[in-house]
Amino acid sequence: MVDWANLETEQRNPCSERIDEVSALEICQIINREDASVAAAVDRALPAVAALVDIVADSLKSGGRLFYLGAGTSGRLGVLDASECPPTYNTNPSLVQGLIAGGQAAVFGAVEGAEDDPSGAVEPLSERRLAPPDVVLGIAASGVTPFVIGGLRFARERNCRTALLSCSPGAETTVDVDVKIAVSVGAEVITGSTRMKAGTATKMILNMVSTAAMVRMGKTFGNLMVDLQPQSAKLRDRSARILATLTGLTPAQGAKRLDESGSDLKLALVMELCTLDLNSARERLAQYNGHLKRAVGGRSERQS
Secondary structure (H helix, E strand, O other): OOOOOOHHHHHHHHHOOOHHOOOOOHHHHHHHHHHHHHHHHHHHHHHHHHHHHHHHHHHHHHOOOEEEEEEEHHHHHHHHHHOHHHHHHOOOOOEEEEOOOOHHHHHHHHOOOOOOOOOOOOHHHHHOOOOOOOOOEEEEOOOHHHHHHHHHHHHHHHHHHEEEEOOOOOOOOOOOOOEEEEEOOOOOOOOOOOOOHHHHHHHHHHHHHHHHHHHOOOOOEEEOOOOOOOOOOOHHHHEEEEEHHHHOOOHHHHHHHHHOOOOOOOHHHHHHOOOHHHHHHHEEEEEEEEOOOHHHOOOOOOOO
16 A cells, blocks of 8 residues: 655645745746756766666667656656657657557546556557567656556566666665666655656656667767758758768758768768768668767768
C-alpha cells in the first residue's frame, strides 16, 4: 500500500502557502524562485544520468531501442523527447519511443485510471517485441506509478536493461532496475502539481539522455547538428551553414555539394573533407558506422 501522504511530491510548500493572496507578479516570482532550484537538484543526480547514458548509447549502437514509460505529464514528456529525435538526429522513429498510460489519446487529454494498471505497459511493449538490447526508462514523478513499475518489471523479465527516473527519492524501494535517477526538487508550488518543478527536471534529464546518447553515436560534429533531416527552410539553411563552417565552401559551392549528396549533410561533408565521390563517401561513412568525425579523421574544419 502506497503511503501517498509521505511522498515528497505530495508535500506542501511553505513558500507558496499564501499564493492566492498576492499579485500576479508575486505569483510569478514565487514560481520562478522555486524553478531556480531545479538545476541544482538535477546536478546532484548527474552521476546516475551519466550511467544511464552509457547503457543507452551501448544499446543503440548494438541495434537496441530506448523506450520511455510514463503516465500524465511524465508520459507526455517521454513522447515529446522521443518525437524530437527523428528530425534532430535523422533516427528511425522506432529507435526512441514514448509509451504513455492510456495510449495516444492520453497525450492530449487525461485518461483517468490508466496509470493505476500495473499491466498496462505489457501489451504495448509486447507488441513492439521488447527484447535485449532494448532499454526501458520508467518516468514517474512520484516513483510509485503502477503503469511504470509494472512495465519495468516486465522489461526485467525480458532481460532488458532498465532505469527509473523519479522526483520522490526513496518512494519506491521494491522495483529492481539497473539505474535509479532520483531528483529531489522539493514540494511543488501548487501541492502535487508535478507538471511544474518535477516536470522541468524530467524534461532536463530526458534532454540529457537522448542528446548525450546521440552525441556518443556520432550524430553531431562537435556541437553541430550534422545528422538532421533538412525538410524545412530553416533546416536546409542550417545544413548549408554547417557545411560552410566546416569546409570553407561558398554558399553556391555548398548548395551544389548538398545537391550532389542528395541533401545528405554527412555525405556532403565526407565528400568535401576527404575529396571523395558520392559512392566512396557513402562507403567511408558506413565503414565508421555513420560517425562523421571518425570518418573524416577528426577534422573540425578544412585543413590544407
